[in-house]
Amino acid sequence: MSxxxxxxxxxxxxxxxxxxxxxxxxxxxAIVSALTxxxxxxxxxxxxxxxxKMNQRDGFDCPGCAWPDPDEKRAFLAxxxxxxxxxxxxEATKNKVSPIFFATNSVQELSKLSDYEIGKxxxxxxxxxxxxxxxxxxxxxxxxxxxxxxxxLNSLDSPDEAVFYTSGRTSNEAAFLYQLFVRQFGTNNLxxxxxxCHESSGVALSQTLGIGKGSVTLxxxxxxxxxxxxxxxxxTNHPRMLAALGETKKQGGKIITINPLxxxxxxxxxxxxxxxxxxGSGQQLTDLFLQVKINGDVxxxxxxxxxxxxxxxxxxxxxxxxxxxxxxxxGIEALLKDLDTYSINELLPQTGLExxxxxxxxxxxxxxxxxxxxxxxxxxxxxxxxxNIRELVNILLLKGSIGKKGxxxxxxxxxxxxxxxxxxxxxxxxxxxxxxxxxxxxxxxxPREYGFDVVxxxxxxxxxxxxxxxxxxxxxxxxxxxxxxxxxxxRNCNLTVQVSTKLxxxxxxxxKSAIILPCLGRTEKDFQGNKEQFVSVENSMGVIxxxxxxxxxxxxxxxxxxxxxxxVANATxxxxxxxxxxxxxxxxxxxxxxxxxxxxxxxxxxRVRIKGGFYLPNNARENNFTPTKTGKANxxxxxxxxxxxxxxxxxxxxxxxxxxxxxxIYGLNDRYRGVLNERRxxxxxxxxxxxxxxxxxxxxxxxxxxxxxxxxxxxxLVVPYNIPSQCTATYFPEANVLVPLKSKADISNTPASKxxxxxxxxx
Numbered sequence: 001m002s003x004x005x006x007x008x009x010x011x012x013x014x015x016x017x018x019x020x021x022x023x024x025x026x027x028x029x030a031i032v033s034a035l036t037x038x039x040x041x042x043x044x045x046x047x048x049x050x051x052x053k054m055n056q057r058d059g060f061d062c063p064g065c066a067w068p069d070p071d072e073k074r075a076f077l078a079x080x081x082x083x084x085x086x087x088x089x090x091e092a093t094k095n096k097v098s099p100i101f102f103a104t105n106s107v108q109e110l111s112k113l114s115d116y117e118i119g120k121x122x123x124x125x126x127x128x129x130x131x132x133x134x135x136x137x138x139x140x141x142x143x144x145x146x147x148x149x150x151x152x153l154n155s156l157d158s159p160d161e162a163v164f165y166t167s168g169r170t171s172n173e174a175a176f177l178y179q180l181f182v183r184q185f186g187t188n189n190l191x192x193x194x195x196x197c198h199e200s201s202g203v204a205l206s207q208t209l210g211i212g213k214g215s216v217t218l219x220x221x222x223x224x225x226x227x228x229x230x231x232x233x234x235x236t237n238h239p240r241m242l243a244a245l246g247e248t249k250k251q252g253g254k255i256i257t258i259n260p261l262x263x264x265x266x267x268x269x270x271x272x273x274x275x276x277x278x279x280g281s282g283q284q285l286t287d288l289f290l291q292v293k294i295n296g297d298v299x300x301x302x303x304x305x306x307x308x309x310x311x312x313x314x315x316x317x318x319x320x321x322x323x324x325x326x327x328x329x330x331g332i333e334a335l336l337k338d339l340d341t342y343s344i345n346e347l348l349p350q351t352g353l354e355x356x357x358x359x360x361x362x363x364x365x366x367x368x369x370x371x372x373x374x375x376x377x378x379x380x381x382x383x384x385x386x387x388n389i390r391e392l393v394n395i396l397l398l399k400g401s402i403g404k405k406g407x408x409x410x411x412x413x414x415x416x417x418x419x420x421x422x423x424x425x426x427x428x429x430x431x432x433x434x435x436x437x438x439x440x441x442x443x444x445x446x447p448r449e450y451g452f453d454v455v456x457x458x459x460x461x462x463x464x465x466x467x468x469x470x471x472x473x474x475x476x477x478x479x480x481x482x483x484x485x486x487x488x489x490x491r492n493c494n495l496t497v498q499v500s501t502k503l504x505x506x507x508x509x510x511x512k513s514a515i516i517l518p519c520l521g522r523t524e525k526d527f528q529g530n531k532e533q534f535v536s537v538e539n540s541m542g543v544i545x546x547x548x549x550x551x552x553x554x555x556x557x558x559x560x561x562x563x564x565x566x567x568v569a570n571a572t573x574x575x576x577x578x579x580x581x582x583x584x585x586x587x588x589x590x591x592x593x594x595x596x597x598x599x600x601x602x603x604x605x606x607r608v609r610i611k612g613g614f615y616l617p618n619n620a621r622e623n624n625f626t627p628t629k630t631g632k633a634n635x636x637x638x639x640x641x642x643x644x645x646x647x648x649x650x651x652x653x654x655x656x657x658x659x660x661x662x663x664x665i666y667g668l669n670d671r672y673r674g675v676l677n678e679r680r681x682x683x684x685x686x687x688x689x690x691x692x693x694x695x696x697x698x699x700x701x702x703x704x705x706x707x708x709x710x711x712x713x714x715x716x717l718v719v720p721y722n723i724p725s726q727c728t729a730t731y732f733p734e735a736n737v738l739v740p741l742k743s744k745a746d747i748s749n750t751p752a753s754k755x756x757x758x759x760x761x762x763x
Contacts, residue, residue, distance in 0.1 A: 015677045015678065016676070016677055016678035016681070016697065016717060017676040017677055018674055018675060018676070018696070018719065019674040019675075020674055021264060021672070021674040021722075022671070022674075023264065023267070023268060024264065024269065025235045025239075025242070025264050025265040025267075025268065025269055025282070025672060026081075026082070026235070026239060026242060026265070026269055026282075029671070030081075030082040031082075033082055033086075033671070034081075034082045034085035034086065035047075035085070037089040037666060037667075038050075038085055038088070038089045040089070041089035041090065041092065041093040041094065041095070042088075042089055042092045042093065042094065046092070047088075047089065047092070049550075050088055050092055050523060050550065050551065051080060051085060053550045054079065054080045054085075054088060055069050055079040055080055055084075056079060057545075057611040057612060058548070059547075059548065059550060060522050060547045060548055060549050060550065061417075061522060061537050061545070062080060062084040062087060062088070062416055063087045063088065063091055063169055063416055063521065063522040063523070064081075064083055064084045064086075064087040064415075064416060064661050065083075065084070065237065065240075065416060065661070066168075066413040066414065066416050066417065066418060066419060066538075066539050066540040067240045067241055067412070067539070067540060068539040068540060068541045068543055069539070069612075071217075071218065071219065071543075071612055072612075080240070081240045082239060083236070083237075083239060083661050083666070084239075084240075086659070086661070086666040086667075087664070087666075088523060089666075090119070090502065090664060090666060091123075091501060091502075091521040091522065091523050092521070092523050092551060092554075093122055093123060093502075094122075095120065095121060095122025095123065096123050096125050096554065096555070097121050097122050097124045097125065097503045098125045098126065099128070099138075101121070102128055102136060102137035102138070102139075103136060105136075106135040106136050107130065107135050107136070107137070107508050107510070108135055110503075110508050111505075111508045111509075114679075115475075115478055115505055115663065115665050116665040116667075116668060116679070118503055118504060118505055118508070119502060119503065119504060119664060122502065122503070123501060123502055123554045123555070124500060124501065124502065124503060124516060124518040125518060125554065125555035125558070126139050126518065126555065126557045127139070127141065127142055127515070127516065127517055127518060127557065128140060128515070128516040128518075129144075129145065129148070129514070129515050129516075130510060130513055130514040130515070131513055137507075137514075140515070142557075142559070142567060145515050146567045146570070146571040147571055148495075148515060149495070149497055149515065149568055149572070150568065150571035150572040152468055152494060152495045153185065153468060153572050154572060156467060156468065159185050159186030159187040159189075159447070160186075160187045160189060160449075161465065161466055161467045161468065162185070162187060162189060162466065162467070162468040162469075162470065163189045163191065163452060163457045163460070163461065163466045163468065163469050164178070164182045164187075164189055164190050164191075164470045165190075165191050165192065165454070165457070165469065165470065165471045165474065165476055166178065166190065166191075166192040166193070166421055166426045166473065166474070167192070167193050167415060167418075167471075167472065167473035167474025167475075168192070168193045168194070168413075168414060168415025168416065168417055168418025168421060168473075168474075169415055169416055169417060169473050169474075170417060170426075170472055170473055171417060171420075171535035171536065171537060171547070171561065172417065172420050172421075172423070172424050172535065172536045172537060172538065172544070172591075172594065173535050173536065173562050173587050173590045173591065173594075174472070174535070174560065174561035174562040174564075174565060175420065175421045175424035175425070176424040176590060176593070176594050177562055177565040177569075177580075177583065177584075177590060178426070178472055178561075178565045179425040179426050179427075180425075180442065180578070181565055181569040181572075181573070183425075183435075183438060183444075183446050183447060184442070184569070184573055184576055184578065185572060186447055187447055187451055188427075188428055188429070188430060188447050188448075188450060189428065189451035189452045189457065189466070190425075190426050190451055191428055191451070191452055191454040191456070191457045192421060192422070192426050192427070192454075193414070193415060193454075193474060193479065193662075194418055194421070195453045195454040195455070195750060196381075196454055196479060196480065196481075196750060196751055196753075197376075197377055197380060197381075197413075197414050197418070197750070198376075198411055198413055198414070198418070199380070199453075199745075199749065199750045200379070200380040200381075200385035200386050200388070200389060200745050200747075200748040200750050201375075201379075201380055201389055201411040202422070202748070203386050203747050204386045204387075204388075204389035204390045204748075205389065205393070205411070205620075206627075207386075207628070207636070208390055208393045208397075208628070208633060208635075208636060209393065209409070209619075209625055209628070209633055209634075210619050210625045210626065210627030210628040210633075211618060211619050211620050212422075213411075213419065213542055214408065214409045214410045214411045214540065214541060214542075215402060215403065215408035215409045215410075215618060215620040215621045216372055216407070216408040216409065216410045216541065216621070217541050217615075217621075218244060218541060219405075220372060220405060220406050220408065221244040221245065221247055221248050221372065221406075222247050222248070222251055222406075223370060223406030224248050224251075224253045224370050224371065224372045224406040224407065225252075225253050225254070225368035225369060225370040225371065226253060226254050226255075226364055226365065226368040226370070226371045226372070227245060227248050227253060227254070227255050227256070227371075227372045227373075227374065228255075228256045228258065228365075228371065228372070228373045228374065229245070229255065229256070229258070229259075229375075230257075230258040230259065230297065230373065230374070230375050230378070231258070231259060231375045231376055231377065231378020231379035231388075232259070232374060232375055232377075232412055233259070233261070233265065233266070233376075233378075233655070233656075234265055234266065234374075234412065235263055235264060235265010235266060235269075235658075236263070236265060236657075236658045236672060237376065237412075237414070237656060237661075238376075238412050239265065241374075241412065242265060242266075242269045242285065245266075245269070245285050246269060246283050246285065249283065249284075249285060254287045254288075254364055254368070255286050255287050255288075256286070256287065256288045256289075256290070256361055257285075257288070257289045257290070258289075258290045258292055258300070259289075259290075259291070259378060260291060260292060260293065260294050260653070260723055260724055260727055260729070261291075261655075261673075261683075261721075261722070261723060261729065262289060262291060262722055263672065264672045265672060266286050266289075267284070267285060267286050267289070268282040268283065268284055268285065269282050269283050269285055287364075288357075288360055288361060288364065290351075290353055290357055290358070290361060291353070291722075291724060292351050292352060292353060292724075293350065293351060293352035293724045293725075293726070293727055294651040294653050294724070294727045294754060294755065295350075295382050295384070295641045295643060295754065296350045296351040296352060296353075296640075296641065297379060297382075297388045298384055298387050298388055298391055298638055298639065298640040298641065299347040299348075299351050299640040300347075300350075300351045300353065300358065301388075301391040301392065301394075301395065302339065302342055302391065302638075303347050303348065303351070304361060304362050304365065304395065305335075305339055305394060305395065305398075306342065306344060307344075307358070307359060307362040308320075308362060308366060308395075308398060309336060309339055311362075311366060319366050319398070319399075320398050320399075321369075321398070321399055321400030323400075324400030325397065325398070325400070328397075328400075328402075328403075328623065328625060328632055328633050329625075329632050329633045329634070329635060330630040330632040330633070330634050330635070331630075331634050331635035331636065332397075332635050334635065334637055335394060335635040335636070335637060338637040342640075347640060350640055350641060352724045352725070365395065365399065368399075369399060369400070369401065369407070370401065370404065370405070370406035370407045371395075371396060371399055372401075372406070372407060372408060372409075372410055373392045373395070373396060373410065374410040374412055375388075375389065375392065375411060376411070376412045376414075377414075377753075377754065379392075380745070380748075380750060381653075381745070381750055381751065381752055381753040381754040381755075382745060382752050382754050382755045383641075383642075383643075383743070383745055383746060383752050383755060384638070384639060384640070384641060384642075384746065385745040385746075385748060385750060385752075386745060386746060386747045386748055387636075387639055387640075388638075390636040390638050391636075392409070393409065393636070394635055394636060394638075396408070396409065397633055397635055402620060402623065402633065403620060403621060403622060403623025403624070404623070408620065408621065411540070412540060413540035414662060415662060416522075416537060416539075417537040417538060419539070419540055419542070420536075420537050420538030420544070423538055423598065423616070424594070424598070425438075428450055428451035428452055428453050428456075429450045429451075429453075432448070434597070434598070437596070437597040437598070441593060441596050441597050442577060442593075443577040444576070444578075452466070453749050454480060454751075455481075455741060455742075455744055455749050456749070457469075458480060458482070458485070458486050458489045458741060459489075459741070461489035461490060461492055461493055462485060462488060466493070467492075467493055467495075468493060468494060468496075469490060469493050469496045469497065469511065470496075470497045470499075471496070471497065471498045471499060471500075471506060472499050472561065472565075473499055473500065473519075473561070474506075474663070475504040475505060475506045475663040475664075476490070476506045477505050477506045477509045478505050478506065478732075478733035478736070479662065479663050479733070480736065480751070481736055481739035481740065481741055481743075481751040481753060482711070482736070482737070482741035482751075483733070483736045483737040484711070485741055486741070487509045490506075490509050490510065490511060491509065491510070491511065491512075492511070493510075493512070494511055494512050494513070495511050495513050495514070495515070496510045496511040496513075496514045496515075497514070497515045497516075497517065498514070498515070498516050499517045499519050499561060499564055500516060500517070500518060500519065501519060501520075501521045504663070505733075517564050518557065518558055519558060519559065519560060519561045519564060520549070520553055520558050520559065521549070521551075521554075522547060522549060523549050523550065523551050524551045524553045524554070524558070525548075525549045525550065525551065525553065526549060526560045528560075528563070528584055528585055528586065528587070529585060531586065532548075533560075533586070533587045534546045534547060534548040534587065535547050535548075535562075535587065536591070536608050536613075538616070542615055542616040542618055543612070543613050543615055543616075544601075544604075544607075544608060544613045544615075544616060545608065545612060545613025545614075546608050546609070546613065562584055562587070562590070566580045566581065566583065566584040588605050591604045591605050591608065592604070592605065599617070600616040600617045601616075641755075643755060643757070645726055645757065648691075648692065648759060648760075649705070649726075649757055649758070650684075650688070650726050650727065650728045650757070650758050650759070650760065651726060651727050651728065651755060651756070651757060651758075652702070652704070652727075652728045652729065652730055652738065652756040652758045653727075653728075653729050653730075653753070653754040653755070654729075654730055654731065654732040654735050654736065654739065654753045654754070654756070655730070655731060655732070656731065656732070657669070657670035657673075657675070657679060657731055658670050658671050658673070659671075660731075663732075663733055665679070670731075673721070675719060679731050679734055680715055680716050680717060680731075680734055681717045681718070681719045681730070681731070682700065682702065682716045682717070682718055682719065682729070682730050682760070683719050683720075683721035683723055683729040683730070684718055684719070684720060684721065684723065684728050684760075685720075685721070685723050685724065685725045685726070685727065685728075687725060688725055688726065688728075689720060692760060692762070693762070694718050694760070694762060695718070696718060696719070697717050697718060697719070698717070698718045698762055698763075699715060699716070699717060699718075699762070699763040700716050700717075700718055700760050700761060700763060701713070701714045701716070701760075701761050701763060702735070702738060702759075702760060702761075703738075703758060703759050703760075704738035704739070704740065704756050704757060704758045705757045705758070706740040706742070706743050706756075706757065707740075707742070709740060711737055711739075711740065712737075712738075713734070713735055713737050713738050716730065716735075718760075728758065728760075735756075736753070738756050739751055739752070739753045739756055743755070743756070
């Protein structure tokens with residue numbers, strides 16, 4: 001078996017087809033694609049009924065992304081996107097992974113499959129156990145599974161030898177119970193998927209604005225004069241955002257897109273909710289597209305800041321909002337002084353852009369007051385990721401575009417409750433005030449020492465300092481960097497436990513023994529005793545609302561994530577003062593405890609029952625920056641990229657396909673980039689291909705270079721593409737093996753999956 005779990009033999013690279021990149025997104029093709037997935041996985045009748053409840057006030061929240069639903073009127077039968085429909089189809093699939101499946105398929109045999117093939121196996125129906133030295137999972141009862149986990153945890157020399165990971169799908173109720181159990185067990189080792197995506201956003205925004213969340217609401221897009229979308233591909237990752245951008249355009253606003261790839265979803269959009277819009281060229285979204293080089297963002301933003309300063313110096317009071325700056329901010333002198341140390345000619349080559357393009361962008365910023373800036377992992381997964389985001393905040397602060405209608409920060413989160421999990425206390429670096437509240441409410445001594453984040457957890461497992469891994473959802477091995485190293489780390493554990501709905505690669509890369517605990521999906525009914533429950537989630541704009549499944553569980557053996565936490569807690573904690581069994585009997589009791597310990601959840605059980613839910617407090621939205629160290633919004637001094645490529649070296653970023661959400665692969669097509677039936681590809685600039693003597697669909701091997709270390713990924717097909725020179729793109733998880741674990745963002749520790757230095761060798 002290959003040490004790289006994602007490696008595939010060259011003979012599997014067959015059947016690829018390249019098509020013309022479409023000129024518009026969504027529309028009838030998206031509807032057909034969504035319905036095809038529903039038909040194949042669920043069936044038409046059941047699928048349509050299911051979709052009618054998705055993101056509706058009496059239904060369930062999409063298990064995909066965290067883009068918010070409208071506060072007011074919602075679209076009947078269609079408050080979802082293509083990838084949301086795919087996510088529901090995956091969860092509600094007819095395919096099942098039963099004990100018979102495991103009895104007839106060994107771990108070694110299953111490991112040879114691609115992530116796509118593994119995921120298509122179906123829903124896991126029973127708890128399963130892989131004993132040490134065995135190659136086949138065996139059925140196990142819930143009681144025995146909980147006892148095995150408890151025995152392993154209680155045999156550790158220290159609670160800090162256990163790692164408790166969380167994905168972004170876990171509900172508020174389950175997440176709160178999970179972190180409570182972990183802290184009563186005695187550790188803050190609570191890494192989560194935020195560590196790998198928007199941790200840089202949280203750090204940067206907390207430092208500058210006093211809250212690690214965005215400040216805008218969905219309605220703000222109706223009032224924005226200018227929306228800047230940078231380092232993000234909403235057409236694939238957050239398609240419902242295109243409707244919000246469309247509303248900005250309808251109201252006369254402008255849109256600037258900044259990205260290394262010209263993503264079709266941001267260029268033109270056909271509203272799937274309006275059949276009259278399905279024909280024609282669609283609604284043009286982007287007014288100005290800047291094709292910046294990978295990691296050229298700070299250099300670009302610094303040029304914009306310098307041009308703004310030049311105009312302000314030449315025409316005082318024409319650019320900066322001096323009243324806002326004086327009353328609400330600190331640190332502008334240091335910012336302006338730092339800008340003077342750079343020259344535009346020095347910065348420009350890093351961007352790959354013409355100065356005339358940047359000047360047009362700057363003019364739009366200068367001439368508009370209500371500005372929203374949106375970003376995603378194109379900014380957060382670099383060594384200078386925190387600098388990227390702080391530089392965006394600098395622009396907004398100079399314009400006074402914070403804390404007002406139609407303006408502010410908009411980090412676009414990934415998984416559907418990733419922000420809610422953090423609000424519930426899933427964090428390795430908890431605030432003392434939160435721990436104080438837990439201690440007061442639950443009468444125990446909470447651990448105060450910071451725990452492991454994702455990178456630190458992998459290192460600890462690799463060094464055998466962590467011996468138990470517990471994953472609350474997600475697909476850890478396929479989500480994390482440095483795949484071979486991470487696989488070795490997991491295999492060093494005595495026990496790995498995965499709470500999951502579907503089979504994934506993390507069930508096959510295990511510790512000495514392994515347990516799979518299958519849980520209810522977001523679409524399924526959740527009964528505790530004879531009473532049906534609902535859960536709550538937080539979207540990316542801070543709205544707490546309920547989610548209630550409508551389907552019967554696909555197996556009678558499934559229990560909720562919250563019930564799994566209670567089962568493990570009851571088996572593990574011998575002297576807990578918490579009545580875990582009572583809490584799980586009625587989720588209102590869990591919400592009462594959340595209300596007692598977390599600010600902003602006053603009258604939780606009543607407000608969450610209001611249609612549409614309620615907003616959490618947001619100091620930046622309220623133009624209040626007192627939580628920062630200065631008590632004001634902080635300007636910051638930031639550095640452009642310090643990476644210099646050698647001859648025949650390239651910068652590689654990992655990206656998703658259109659048939660993918662996070663590590664879940666719905667299909668093998670990337671329709672919006674014209675790549676069908678294959679994932680092991682590398683997008684390259686055509687001039688770079690000529691320099692290396694490469695032709696379309698040549699088979700190449702990739703090598704990453706980091707501090708005299710090399711990592712290899714074999715068998716990728718070259719695809720010529722519109723991408724800046726010396727820049728390349730590959731899909732994850734296939735290319736995660738090339739991402740060094742120690743290559744990470746300053747301060748936030750997020751893996752730098754968007755700045756991987758590689759060389760390319762033809763086979």
